[in-house]
Amino acid sequence: MANRLSVFSGTVLIAVLVQTGVGQTQTISYADAATLLAKECGADVKKFCKGLNLGNGRIQNCLAQHQAKVSPACTSTMVGVTASIQQRLAAQASVDKICARDAARACRGVVPGKAHILGCLLKATRIVGAKCSQAITDAGWR
Amino acid sequence: MSIRRFRNSLALTVLLAAAGDAGAQQLSEHQLVNTLGQVAEAASAVDVAMLAQELAANPGKGIASLPHWSRLATLPQFFVEINFENNSVAIEPGSYRTLGLIADALHHPLLLRYKFLVVGHTNATGDAKHNLDLSARRAEAIAEALGTTFSVAPNRLFSIGVGSEMPVDPANPKAADNRRVQLLNIGLVK
Numbered sequence: 001m002a003n004r005l006s007v008f009s010g011t012v013l014i015a016v017l018v019q020t021g022v023g024q025t026q027t028i029s030y031a032d033a034a035t036l037l038a039k040e041c042g043a044d045v046k047k048f049c050k051g052l053n054l055g056n057g058r059i060q061n062c063l064a065q066h067q068a069k070v071s072p073a074c075t076s077t078m079v080g081v082t083a084s085i086q087q088r089l090a091a092q093a094s095v096d097k098i099c100a101r102d103a104a105r106a107c108r109g110v111v112p113g114k115a116h117i118l119g120c121l122l123k124a125t126r127i128v129g130a131k132c133s134q135a136i137t138d139a140g141w142r
Numbered sequence: 143m144s145i146r147r148f149r150n151s152l153a154l155t156v157l158l159a160a161a162g163d164a165g166a167q168q169l170s171e172h173q174l175v176n177t178l179g180q181v182a183e184a185a186s187a188v189d190v191a192m193l194a195q196e197l198a199a200n201p202g203k204g205i206a207s208l209p210h211w212s213r214l215a216t217l218p219q220f221f222v223e224i225n226f227e228n229n230s231v232a233i234e235p236g237s238y239r240t241l242g243l244i245a246d247a248l249h250h251p252l253l254l255r256y257k258f259l260v261v262g263h264t265n266a267t268g269d270a271k272h273n274l275d276l277s278a279r280r281a282e283a284i285a286e287a288l289g290t291t292f293s294v295a296p297n298r299l300f301s302i303g304v305g306s307e308m309p310v311d312p313a314n315p316k317a318a319d320n321r322r323v324q325l326l327n328i329g330l331v332k
Contacts, residue, residue: 031239033242034241034242035238051232054283054287057290114251115252115254140249
């Protein structure tokens with residue numbers, strides 16, 4: 001997935017992350033990411049990418065191809081949004097591991113299954129540590 | 143949280159339009175998750191190939207009462223409005239957020255084990271064959287966007303277009319309300 005989305009280079013990425021205030025610990029939902037993209041890139045999409053569907057990187061590739069003409073706000077939004085979505089996906093993938101010890105302590109006897117364990121962890125605020133708590137927040141599962 | 147509320151596409155459209163701030167967005171994503179997660183214990187998986195077969199065998203007769211299609215009414219589902227460029231599979235930027243909300247719901251632990259069917263509907267304006275074809279390509283475009291840009295596992299996504307064969311308002315097949323996208327939980331991923 002990373003290679004599909006990372007149209008832009010890493011050096012630009014860091015500059016833009018600072019600029020747009022998308023910090024390392026902040027992840028955003030797909031809904032908010034999509035809203036930002038529509039807001040900052042909607043006009044460019046309609047101008048340069050007519051008839052193209054969002055899927056399979058077509059819009060990202062199209063905007064990258066027209067980068068010279070695409071608005072700077074769109075370019076930076078695309079980079080920031082892509083990075084924070086990657087972080088959220090990474091957080092979602094890592095919750096099980098990061099929270100394993102807390103789950104073993106707090107959720108003994110809970111019916112197995114990701115959703116049940118999550119429900120237990122969300123309630124066990126006294127036992128769940130900061131790292132697990134942050135991972136759940138970053139995953140967007142609060 | 144009743145599923146029935148979401149049978150009315152207008153309800154969710156209004157909800158999504160009002161979802162400007164983080165609180166409201168949170169609420170509607172939770173509602174999507176809860177709506178789609180209400181799986182009956184006895185529910186058996188839907189066979190998408192059979193749906194396509196029934197659709198192809200009954201052109202122009204409506205499909206809501208056919209054996210496989212009639213079962214869909216019992217599944218967890220909702221309707222949304224997703225706008226496309228004219229005669230195209232290009233989703234309007236104004237509808238990106240709706241796709242994002244769906245993606246957030248499908249990434250939630252409660253729904254991770256399930257697969258989903260995107261059904262595209264049109265109203266009865268224009269050529270029926272063209273409507274059927276366009277609705278299929280648009281439903282496929284939505285599934286494709288969810289499966290790539292929004293990182294939902296592609297083996298959890300299916301799509302089918304039914305043109306105007308299943309109007310929400312059978313008395314007014316040309317009404318704009320009939321143009322809608324239906325998302326259904328069709329059972330556990332094998």
